[in-house]
Amino acid sequence: MSYLDATQELYKEAALNPNVGLCCTTNPIGHAPGLMIPKIMQEMNYGCGSTVSPQDLVNEPKILYVGVGGGMELLQFSYYSRQRDGVTGVDSVEEMLEASKKNFVVAEKENPWFKSDFVRLLKGNALDLPIADQSIDLAAQNCLFNIFRVEDLKKAVAEMYRVLRPGGRLVMSDPICEQPMGDALRNDDRLRAQCLSGCIPIREYTKVLTDAGFGTLEIRARRSYRVLSPNHYPTDVLIHIESIEIAAIKDPMPQDGPCIFSGKTAIYYGGEEYFDDGKGHVLWQNRPLSVCDKTATALAKATPEIHISESTWHYSGGGCC
Numbered sequence: 001m002s003y004l005d006a007t008q009e010l011y012k013e014a015a016l017n018p019n020v021g022l023c024c025t026t027n028p029i030g031h032a033p034g035l036m037i038p039k040i041m042q043e044m045n046y047g048c049g050s051t052v053s054p055q056d057l058v059n060e061p062k063i064l065y066v067g068v069g070g071g072m073e074l075l076q077f078s079y080y081s082r083q084r085d086g087v088t089g090v091d092s093v094e095e096m097l098e099a100s101k102k103n104f105v106v107a108e109k110e111n112p113w114f115k116s117d118f119v120r121l122l123k124g125n126a127l128d129l130p131i132a133d134q135s136i137d138l139a140a141q142n143c144l145f146n147i148f149r150v151e152d153l154k155k156a157v158a159e160m161y162r163v164l165r166p167g168g169r170l171v172m173s174d175p176i177c178e179q180p181m182g183d184a185l186r187n188d189d190r191l192r193a194q195c196l197s198g199c200i201p202i203r204e205y206t207k208v209l210t211d212a213g214f215g216t217l218e219i220r221a222r223r224s225y226r227v228l229s230p231n232h233y234p235t236d237v238l239i240h241i242e243s244i245e246i247a248a249i250k251d252p253m254p255q256d257g258p259c260i261f262s263g264k265t266a267i268y269y270g271g272e273e274y275f276d277d278g279k280g281h282v283l284w285q286n287r288p289l290s291v292c293d294k295t296a297t298a299l300a301k302a303t304p305e306i307h308i309s310e311s312t313w314h315y316s317g318g319g320c321c
């Protein structure tokens, strides 16, 4: 049985017998006025963060959600899109599609504004999406891509890139891990399917996205997620896993490389009214400017009179790259 088959098995079980805590996150469930999230959807929250942000949802966007789980985030997206077929959910596990369909009927009863046909459910594989080229404004996945081995991860990201319109965005939440993992962990298909032993360092994760062509990345959150300890898992050392939320925007790739915003801020404190680097970045005296990592490095070399903050891993827009 391949690791992909093991993943199908695990999520078939998780669809038939909801498993609270299969994945788990410390961020609160996203509520909004008039949005009731059915209990069953909360119990089937198999994500490790959130992919739903009102800032991404402008002009009646067509939304694609891959790996539907219990359907909670599709309901949250529908809250903002409110149109027939506004959100397309794709999942490879028949039982998960059936479970989420039932959950949308419950959601319809609890939310007068919601209709089940706001969501279109399709059986399909993240590695070969049943979606037309450049037909989507916002694509999302939560806690699925980390399961893929790197060659499959590249395919899944390339598929998301293919279906997005220019300027569209891919919003994701996934575990990452900065420590090496031994083969006993890496090759444990069930732990991989549980989002514990497939995750890779943030730099490798972001490189897969920029190699696929995404010109801008926003790292929106980074949190502690799990520890794998030798007394519970096949490892000799304690392994710390984090989770991230990240948006990859299908902007043209800048000639000098991608703009990755990890939450750095530049503040000029020199003797002039402002500092102009001649490349489109003007820093006014003692005013903060969010900058991407590439610009932060260039500014630090351009003059000593600029303070560059550490990455906060909590970027939510603004500034320049």
Ligand SMILES: C[S@@+](CC[C@H](N)C(=O)[O-])C[C@H]1O[C@@H](n2cnc3c(N)ncnc32)[C@H](O)[C@@H]1O
Residues within 6 Å of the ligand: 007, 008, 011, 012, 023, 044, 045, 046, 047, 048, 066, 067, 068, 069, 070, 071, 073, 090, 091, 092, 093, 096, 124, 125, 126, 127, 141, 142, 143, 144, 195
């Ligand atoms: C960890 S769960 C996350 C569910 C949901 N995103 C959430 O946050 O609750 C992974 C989901 O991806 C689905 N899945 C697994 N392998 C898949 C694949 N190759 N293509 C599409 N969906 C897949 C599973 O059935 C499950 O619904």
